[in-house]
Amino acid sequence: MRKSLRLYIFAVIGLFSWGVILSSARGWEVDKIAWLKYYYVPHSELADEAGEIEMNAVKGVAMIPVPLSESFVLLPGLAYSVLSLDYKDLTFTDPTPAGTFTEKDLPHNLHVIDLVLGGAVEWDEEWGTFIVFYPGVHSDMDDISGDDIYFSGAALMSYTFSDSFFLSAGLYYDDSFGIPQLLPMLSTQWRICHGLTLDAALPQYLVFAYRVIPEMAIGLKFNVEGNQYRLSEGKPWKNTLVKYTQILTGPFVDLYLSDHLVLRIDGGLVTGREFEFRDDDTSHKLFDGDVKDMGYMGASLSYQY
Numbered sequence: 001m002r003k004s005l006r007l008y009i010f011a012v013i014g015l016f017s018w019g020v021i022l023s024s025a026r027g028w029e030v031d032k033i034a035w036l037k038y039y040y041v042p043h044s045e046l047a048d049e050a051g052e053i054e055m056n057a058v059k060g061v062a063m064i065p066v067p068l069s070e071s072f073v074l075l076p077g078l079a080y081s082v083l084s085l086d087y088k089d090l091t092f093t094d095p096t097p098a099g100t101f102t103e104k105d106l107p108h109n110l111h112v113i114d115l116v117l118g119g120a121v122e123w124d125e126e127w128g129t130f131i132v133f134y135p136g137v138h139s140d141m142d143d144i145s146g147d148d149i150y151f152s153g154a155a156l157m158s159y160t161f162s163d164s165f166f167l168s169a170g171l172y173y174d175d176s177f178g179i180p181q182l183l184p185m186l187s188t189q190w191r192i193c194h195g196l197t198l199d200a201a202l203p204q205y206l207v208f209a210y211r212v213i214p215e216m217a218i219g220l221k222f223n224v225e226g227n228q229y230r231l232s233e234g235k236p237w238k239n240t241l242v243k244y245t246q247i248l249t250g251p252f253v254d255l256y257l258s259d260h261l262v263l264r265i266d267g268g269l270v271t272g273r274e275f276e277f278r279d280d281d282t283s284h285k286l287f288d289g290d291v292k293d294m295g296y297m298g299a300s301l302s303y304q305y
Helices: 003-018
Strands: 032-045 052-063 072-088 094-096 099-101 109-122 127-133 136-139 153-162 165-174 181-193 196-202 205-213 216-230 240-256 261-279 294-304
Touching: 032 261, 109 216, 153 181, 240 294
Parallel strands: 136 216
Antiparallel strands: 032 052, 032 294, 052 072, 072 109, 094 099, 109 127, 109 136, 127 153, 153 165, 165 181, 181 196, 196 205, 205 216, 216 240, 240 261, 261 294
């Protein structure tokens, strides 16, 4: 398969499963087969109610490309993330049969485990198709049932205009905006000039990167982070859902530690934030989930070839 199509496949799998950018300033030259990412958002005030929320997130993914023919590649993978939370001065109360539900009863860790199965077909020198399916558990893990399993996926058609410009379009079903929904997607990889690249999969992410020297690249990016989680029964309702979404935007620096190892350091502003608990049966909310904008910092380490 063409190198650019294989690179795009890796980027899309990471995008749909984790809402983060796998492409880097060297995205035209290397594939990422494993990475580990961390970001931190300090205590942030709720927009319309008293209280604050702090977030720490750790994410990891590993994928193994399996070429089945010259024109078809199978892409199995496994991904995991945990969102760790700390609350301060939340004033809500909610009566339940087991007693009053308050801040101390809220979950402090929310988990996602996804099994990824993707496939890419190259029809000719220009056209290709990519399909990915990734069922996963989105839960506080205190108890797990079939209700905790979410099914997501995507289907895209791609067209390569040249060695420096690649375009694709299609549909994806995902919960990165806080609720499972079907959305259109338009994606591109564009090598604008020597050292300068644009990688985008709208509305999910966009990144400009510039290779300053062989050992370092700098850039600007935004990407959507989010999931819907199902909590254990009785926390505080029988069918409690957590809607979580936010946009991370700002500069980054990529440091090439070796031929295969890349460290990314990034930071900036977190905006478009929602974090709410609601009853799936009645749509009742514990509190208004709009969260004020805040700065963030993060880092990731990727293995690529």
